[in-house]
Amino acid sequence: NLDGGGSTTMVVRNKVMNRPSDTGGERTVANSLLLISTAPTGPLNHLRISPKKIYLPAGNSYHYTVTGFDQYYNSVSVNSDSLTWTCDSTLGSIDSTGKFQSDTVKTMGYIYVNCGEIRDTAQVFLTGLAEITLKPNPIILKIGEQQTITAEAKDNYGNIVQIPASNYTWEVTGNVGTINSTGVFTATTMGEGVISATFEEVTGTTPVSVGAAATVMVDDFTTVANWSITGTKVNLAQCKITVSDSIKISEPSSGRLDYSLATGGTTNLNLNCTIPISGTPDAISIQIYGDGKGHWLRGEFIDKQGEKFLMDLTPATPGIDWTDCWQKLEIPFSAAIPSWANPTAVLDYPVTWKRIYLAETDDAKKDVGTLYFDDFSVHFIETKTVPESKNGVAGKFRLEGNYPNPFNNQTNFRICADRSGDLKVTFYDLSGKEVDRIDQFIETSG
Incomplete structure (x- = not known):
């Protein structure tokens, strides 16, 4: 059964020919059967x-x-x-x-x-043409970034109609960027708009948001009270998560994981947590101080509907291959894949982070080691703009809504003022108790 089934993959001339059961496509495997043709090259046939x-x-x-x-x-x-x-x-x-x-x-x-x-x-x-669909949908970019838009046209029977990208008429509304004749969009101005592609009398659209980056800390490992350890094929008594003030990215500490992996099957060493992440972040990042042991680091979260999603923080191979240094891992949420329980699940924000875990299948690599974690963060794109008057100065005093909202440990407010002067901002909790205050002198309006 060379065409495979389940997790088997058949590749002919560098092309995957069957449909592997794994959501991510071809599975990384240790064994394969390679068939090579030794037939001599002959004339055209x-x-x-x-x-x-x-x-x-x-x-x-x-x-x-x-x-x-x-x-x-x-x-x-x-x-x-x-x-x-x-x-x-x-x-x-x-x-x-x-x-x-x-x-x-x-x-x-x-x-x-x-x-x-x-x-x-x-x-x-x-x-004939019935509809045009543009991807990605939506598009979220920072100023200066580019995105190639793909247009898929279909007829009344759902058949895909071949139309070169250069044959569409591309337009951008909202003054957020430019798009060329082949559908490459360049973000130039903060705000929100719509990209459209038209062929004959049929038009497809996708919303676009352009903004500045906003990063929210999920866990800075000041404490490890949010985390617990479980696992399979591990020496659990020799595994622990503690804080470290000696090896860290930011003050006051990092999280230190001491582990011991056991042989005899697939190892999963889980750092369990329940950390809600509000809003719709586009990426997650974490700093890892590696030990060079090559283990696979992954993450898992659930979405609003309770569906589980997996995220590769490192590739399965080479895994954590850096030693005695920090490396920042940043992975877009678009790279997350549904778990085996429901491979067709569609991500529905907000999400809750459930675990970070080490995975290892090779008994020869089952060993002891130490990893450090720091600055576990999520990345948002902020697209709110500040109203301005004709001369570029804020038309009146204005306090914009916070972003992101809801939030975890921190959020951002945008304030525009039509004149210089003293600024005082007071923060209250839901019970009306004052929890913080900012006193600042604004030198210039804006």
Whole structure:
């Protein structure tokens, strides 16, 4: 059963041919079966048009390509001057380079390519356009970042219609950036807007937010009271999490994990917690002081619906491969994958962080070691703007809402003032008790 099932993966000429059960695609494995063809290269025996089947908007063009193979399917170069391209007369026309120009009538037919007696065919459907979908959706960027937008067009039957990116009319509303003729958006101004792509009379849109970065500390490991240790195939009595004031990124301390892994199966050493993370962060980061043992570091959180998601803080290989130094790991939430329990789950914010864990399958690497953790943070994109008057100065005194909201240990407020002077801000808790106060002199308006 070479095409596989379950976690087996079949790869032919560097392409995954089957559909592995793992959500992330091909699984990292220790064993494989490699089949190598030793057949000699022979003369041209097969032609293959690409693509073999296509849906095109009626009245548009497409450039076909062709690949040659010998009788053993070794690649063979093809002289383009030796090729003859033709198509069904009801479809339109095709020139000597493989550029097809379709008729305006919706129909179906075939493209043909010949090299002497060797021939291949491709099927063409000339259709109409029903919808355009843009991805990513939504788009959240910092000023200066770029994002390539992909447009997917479909007809009334849900078939994907091939339209080059340069054939769309791209526009940005909201004065937040620019977009070129191939759909590459550049964020230039803080705010919110909409990107659109139009072909003929059909338009697709995606919202875009451009802002400044805002980082919120989840845990600075001043204490490790939030964390507990469990695990499988570990020497639990020899594992502990403590604070360290000697090796740290920021004051006053870091978290120190001493571990001992046991042989005889897959090891999971869990640092368990329950830390709510409010809002819709786009990435999470943590500082790790490595011991070079190469173990896989992962994380797990649950979303609003209670669905579990996994996140690779390091790759499975090489794992934590740095020694006696800090390394900042930053992973976007878009990289999280649903757990095995519900592989089709869709992330619904807010989330609650549940654990960070070491995983190891190789008994030869089961050992003892020490890791340090610090500055466990989440990253947001702030998109709120401050109203300004025509001369660039705030039109009136204004206290903007805090961001993020809700929040954990810290949040940000934006204040705009139409004149200089003393500023006093008082903070109260829900019971009306004063909890903090800021006294500051504002030298310039804004």
